Amino acid sequence: MSRSYKIRIPIEVLLSNDRLDKLGSFSMPFDVMQILPADQMQELLKKSLLAAGCSESGGAIAVPCKEGQTALIDLKNSTLRLKVAVPGEFTTSVYEEILDSVNDQIKNALASGTQIGGRIGESADSLLAGQMAKQLRDLAMAARRVLNAALKETYREAIKIKASQIGNVTNISESSEGGSTRIRIEVAV
């Protein structure tokens, strides 16, 4: 009967940097209604996001996230860029008969900066892909919630500005029911 040993393999030995990037990151576009010119809408959205607790980070707006995760809102390109940290190691079991050969492969791959491929690589890829997809989905949903709330606030402000361009705003009232918000603005022209 063969024994099996649990070993921890550095992730870069199993997956290329491109592949790791692909597994741990995702970008999704979002729409902004152009109630005002694009630059004004971007400015209002930025203001709403900052008021909601987000921060500026390298030309984008960072949504507060758990450690190891980033959600950046690129206002210029209307894109939400998400990133989750891929684990640095992959744990698997190998039989004693092939343990030495696997260890040699890992050593060589580390020295040459390549990947060992084969079944261990495939299994790491498929397991990590599933884990990362779930984490990215949860991060996307959380970031979307922040973005949607900020967009709602932005539209509210933009409509008021637009109305004030038409004439004197005499009355503003708002009502919410379910997922819809109604804003009624009375303008004296």
Next chain:
Amino acid sequence: MKLQLYPEDILFEYAEKSFASGIDAAVVKHAQYLHHLPRMIEFSEEFAGRWQTLVKSAVKRFVADTFKLRPFLFDVEGYTKRFNSADEHFWNSCEFSFSQRGAERLYELLMREFIEEEPMFLVATPDDGLILSICTNNFGRYSFPWLCRNRANWLTQALFVARQQVVIDRISWQYLLDNPAEVALPLREYLIERCADLIIACSGHLRHLDPSTPGGQLVDVVNDLREDGVPLKVSFNQHDFNGKVTTVRRFIASAEKAFAYWAGEGGVGLDDEKFIRGALQQYRFAEEVREFEQLVSDYLEGRGMEGAIYESIIQNQNSNRSST
């Protein structure tokens, strides 16, 4: 020292204490001698009069605690009028029937430590059931089919509607909505209010559901929006979202059918349908239903969006696999 114990007197003491603070807190003075008492009680001739006086005042107090001065609709010679518990007409509209059986069941509760069997709660009149429910603070023992079959008056039914906890997949008073012709006029408006409150509670529950964790979200919601009303406690015991929505929609359909009947062919007098329509507007039943439906679609949209995002992530991961 010789001590003489009169079971009737002990029962009265126990009843008074139970009405005041429930059976768990009701400890009679001679509790240590209870095991000497007979297992079944035989009442004296004077018992009935004393018992009626005691339970009537207890029920009146309970009605005042439950409904305060909330007015109910009554038919007076074809015309609809409002009366509350301070008005004579309110009490004249219903007759209570308290029997010796209620006292026997309470005696069984007093002696429960020494009697192995559970008290036979259903061997009683609905009004006996009401006093037993008040004493035990458990209004779930009596179903509406049982109450109606045994001709519970409208006020007893209203008290059970007010005090029963609702479990979403078996709303016991839905029986009244399914049999609208059996519902007396004073209870109709109250049921409209309670139906609206139930839908508000369902909407409150939906607002706290997270589309990313569709299972395992069983919560109790307490709707205490009405300052003077008894809070409505709703238990959401179904895991499945679609099952929950189907149950609530079935309830809504049942309520709408009952309301249409009361506002139409089921009218009692000359003008009560106007009051029913007014109550529907006052308690915003249709608006609450719309709000509930909006929340259902928001939830489904959220779940759909999540699914779509997940799909896109998987597609992105699998695009250009040759580069791996």
